[in-house]
Amino acid sequence: MNVTQNVPLQPYNSFGIVAKAHSLVRIRSEEDAKTAQQDLKNCPEGHCVLGGGSNLVITGDVKPRVLKVEISGKRLVTETDKAWIVEVGAGENWHECVTWTLDQGFPGLENMALIPGSVGASPVQNIGAYGVELQDRFDSLDALDLLTGQVFSLNAAQCAFGYRDSIFKHASSGPNGLGLAGRALILRVRFALPKLWKPVLGYLDLERKMAETGIAQPSARQIYDWVCEIRRHKLPDPKVLGNAGSFFKNPTVTPEQCADIIARDPKVVHYPMPDGTIKLAAGWLIDACGWKGKSVGNAAVYEKQALVLVNRGGATGGEVVTLAKAIQTSVYERFGIRLEPEPVVI
Numbered sequence: 587m588n589v590t591q592n593v594p595l596q597p598y599n600s601f602g603i604v605a606k607a608h609s610l611v612r613i614r615s616e617e618d619a620k621t622a623q624q625d626l627k628n629c630p631e632g633h634c635v636l637g638g639g640s641n642l643v644i645t646g647d648v649k650p651r652v653l654k655v656e657i658s659g660k661r662l663v664t665e666t667d668k669a670w671i672v673e674v675g676a677g678e679n680w681h682e683c684v685t686w687t688l689d690q691g692f693p694g695l696e697n698m699a700l701i702p703g704s705v706g707a708s709p710v711q712n713i714g715a716y717g718v719e720l721q722d723r724f725d726s727l728d729a730l731d732l733l734t735g736q737v738f739s740l741n742a743a744q745c746a747f748g749y750r751d752s753i754f755k756h757a758s759s760g761p762n763g764l765g766l767a768g769r770a771l772i773l774r775v776r777f778a779l780p781k782l783w784k785p786v787l788g789y790l791d792l793e794r795k796m797a798e799t800g801i802a803q804p805s806a807r808q809i810y811d812w813v814c815e816i817r818r819h820k821l822p823d824p825k826v827l828g829n830a831g832s833f834f835k836n837p838t839v840t841p842e843q844c845a846d847i848i849a850r851d852p853k854v855v856h857y858p859m860p861d862g863t864i865k866l867a868a869g870w871l872i873d874a875c876g877w878k879g880k881s882v883g884n885a886a887v888y889e890k891q892a893l894v895l896v897n898r899g900g901a902t903g904g905e906v907v908t909l910a911k912a913i914q915t916s917v918y919e920r921f922g923i924r925l926e927p928e929p930v931v932i
């Protein structure tokens with residue numbers, strides 16, 4: 587097992603925050619994961635699992651042992667009448683995984699192109715973009731139970747996916763006691779990629795691309811190219827300007843709350859949900875409070891998309907958290923809505 591001490595974490599978090607891991611283990615196989623699990627007994631300071639580091643705010647040197655998942659591999663496992671089942675190692679880069687599936691002729695992940703992060707982190711967040719969420723293409727996954735050392739598999743229902751949510755974000759001491767936060771180390775993920783593929787185009791930005799290009803029936807590759815263009819235009823590249831994608835979830839409110847907000851702010855961007863609630867665009871709420879371009883130290887609100895906080899260079903995790911709290915307070919004071927952060931703060 588390869589344990590190293592005092593490892594700089596700046597290259598491993600997309601915010602580019604400078605911090606060190608007191609100890610870090612690289613996990614490149616299921617065997618490595620089992621050995622690391624055994625060794626946690628000698629780690630009174632606990633552990634945390636690091637994937638692509640794209641959903642993380644580090645507020646200081648990390649004392650718990652960092653388990654850095656680097657398991658690779660991409661393969662077609664089987665095919666049914668309806669789908670290709672593809673298995674990808676948890677340490678693979680998400681966007682490279684999307685590109686590879688399309689290169690193989692398996693469509694379905696194209697709307698989620700360019701989402702930063704690793705394949706192992708994708709079910710944790712139930713990542714999503716442009717009308718498709720991971721759960722729509724998920725088959726199953728294998729994970730190691732860090733408490734017992736057993737490898738187990740979960741299907742979609744067992745992952746309890748919700749909007750940017752899953753069983754992996756809930757503590758085992760939660761209301762239903764079933765959460766796996768801190769307990770599961772995801773080893774590999776299987777996707778079911780549809781043979782009867784239909785493009786998902788309901789999203790405004792994609793409709794604009796269709797109108798601009800006159801392409802009414804785009805291929806999966808065309809949608810992939812459009813999504814890459816849209817994201818490159820709207821969202822900062824973490825390699826250039828550190829960030830963790832959307833910093834807050836889009837909140838849901840009751841129709842009554844929404845009507846109340848519309849009465850005061852008729853332009854509020856809102857989407858009715860199938861369950862009768864209304865989703866509001868957090869980016870719009872933050873923008874309406876005048877936050878674009880504002881900063882705390884070197885942490886700032888991105889000029890082109892208020893939902894994204896960026897590191898202008900040398901920002902600390904504390905500055906990011908202070909800025910996020912100030913945004914939450916101002917949105918609460920104006921709209922009565924509590925924004926919930928997406929990234930994990932450690």
Ligand code: EPU
Binds near residue numbers: 832833867
């Ligand atoms: N808006 C503003 N001002 C802003 C930002 C947004 O008025 O500063 C308005 C936009 O004009 C638009 C609406 O808010 O009408 C929604 O904005 P956008 O279409 O950019 O999407 P979003 O709700 O901000 C979500 C996801 C993104 C995903 C996009 C596309 C969440 C928290 N974010 O963003 O996911 O890429 O939709 O599907 O659900 C991520 O999670 O890291 C992420 C980037």
